[in-house]
Amino acid sequence: FDVSDSSTFFNGNIRWKFGKKRKWSLAGQYFSNNATGDATLEKDIEWEDVTFRAGTYAKAGVKLAVTRLFLGRSFYKNKQNDFGLGVGLHDLDLSLFIEGQIKINEETSEVHRVSEAANQPLPNIGGWYNYSPAKNWLIHGRIDWIGADIGNYDGSLWNANLGVTYQAWRHVGFDLTWQYFNLHVDVDKSDWIGGVDLTYSGPVLAVTFGW
Numbered sequence: 001f002d003v004s005d006s007s008t009f010f011n012g013n014i015r016w017k018f019g020k021k022r023k024w025s026l027a028g029q030y031f032s033n034n035a036t037g038d039a040t041l042e043k044d045i046e047w048e049d050v051t052f053r054a055g056t057y058a059k060a061g062v063k064l065a066v067t068r069l070f071l072g073r074s075f076y077k078n079k080q081n082d083f084g085l086g087v088g089l090h091d092l093d094l095s096l097f098i099e100g101q102i103k104i105n106e107e108t109s110e111v112h113r114v115s116e117a118a119n120q121p122l123p124n125i126g127g128w129y130n131y132s133p134a135k136n137w138l139i140h141g142r143i144d145w146i147g148a149d150i151g152n153y154d155g156s157l158w159n160a161n162l163g164v165t166y167q168a169w170r171h172v173g174f175d176l177t178w179q180y181f182n183l184h185v186d187v188d189k190s191d192w193i194g195g196v197d198l199t200y201s202g203p204v205l206a207v208t209f210g211w
Contacts, residue, residue: 009031009032009033009034009200010030010031010032011029011030011031011179011204011206012029012030012031013027013028013029013206014027014028014029015027015028021077022074023073023074023077023084024071024072024073024074025071025072025073025074025084025086026069026070026071027068027069027070027071027072027088028067028068028069028070029066029067029068029070030065030066030067030068031065031066031181032063032064032065032066033063033064033065033200034061034062034063035061035062035063036059036060036061036062037059037060037061038057038058038059038060039057039058040055040056040057040058041053041054041055041056041057041058041100042054045058045098050112050114052098052100052101052112053100053101056100056101057100057101058098058099058100058101059098059099059100060096060097060098060099061096061097062094062095062096062196062198063093063094063095063096064092064093064094064183064198065092065093066090066091066092066093066159066181067090067091067093068088068089068090068091068124068144068159069088069089070086070087070088070089070124070126070144071086071087071088072084072085072086072087072088072126072127072128073085073086079132080131080132080133081129081130081131081132082128082129082130082131083127083128083129083130084127084128085125085126085127086125086126086127087123087124087125087126088123088124088125088126088144089121089122089123089124090121090122090124090144090146090157090159091119091120091121091122092118092119092120092122092157092183093117093118093119094117094118094119094183094185094196095115095116095117095118096115096116096117096196097113097114097115097116098113098114098115099111099112099113099114100112122146122147122157123146124144124145124146124157124159125144125145125146126142126143126144126145126159127142127143128140128141128142128143129141136166136167136168136173137164137165137166137167138164138165138167139163139164140161140162140163140164140165140177141160141161141162141163142160142161143158143159143160144157144158144159144160145157145158145159154185154186155183155184155185155186155196156183156184157181157182157183157184158180158181158182159180159181160179160180160181161177161178161179161180161204162177162178163175163176163177163178163204164176164177165208167208167210170210171209171210171211172207172208172209172210173207173208173209173210174205174206174207174208175204175205175206175207175208176203176204176205176206177203177204177206178201178202178203178204179200179201179202179203179204180199180200180201181198181199181200181201182198182199182200183196183197183198183199184196184197184198185197
């Protein structure tokens with residue numbers, strides 16, 4: 001299917017620092033993306049109990065929504081540096097569909113849509129490093145990793161970013177970050193054997209608010 005290589009998606013982050021010298025932090029992230037494509041099938045495609053016919057038009061897509069919660073602690077922190085590690089949860093909401101003409105019998109067909117979905121919160125480990133080279137400037141990086149086991153779905157996930165923030169005013173700043181997300185899942189079910197390999201990477205422009 002001719003799925004576009006680029007898309008625009010929503011990405012939101014929040015972080016709360018607490019404890020002595022604010023070494024503890026609780027962070028949250030949410031982003032979602034839809035990718036769809038269409039094509040004229042070159043061969044029959046069987047999914048569940050239906051067959052999409054070769055030579056007919058079909059549309060397919062995948063939707064991924066990720067909710068991330070992360071509890072971390074800074075182990076090395078001063079006015080310029082902040083290095084920390086932590087644990088968290090990634091909630092992965094993955095759904096796929098295909099829609100097109102299916103065989104009813106050798107002479108009859110109709111338009112039909114089938115889909116598959118999975119949702120599961122999974123633990124992850126991660127770390128971050130922030131460096132302030134000058135007043136009002138911050139270079140930041142973060143990486144998370146999990147091994148995913150969602151029922152009949154097995155795989156791994158990487159969620160990382162690298163960016164720079166400029167604190168324009170006391171409570172408001174501007175951020176440019178390169179976001180990378182990769183999910184590889186192998187599927188082993190009686191009616192669906194295959195896999196999903198998704199990679200999102202690109203710049204994220206944001207306005208930051210601090211208090």
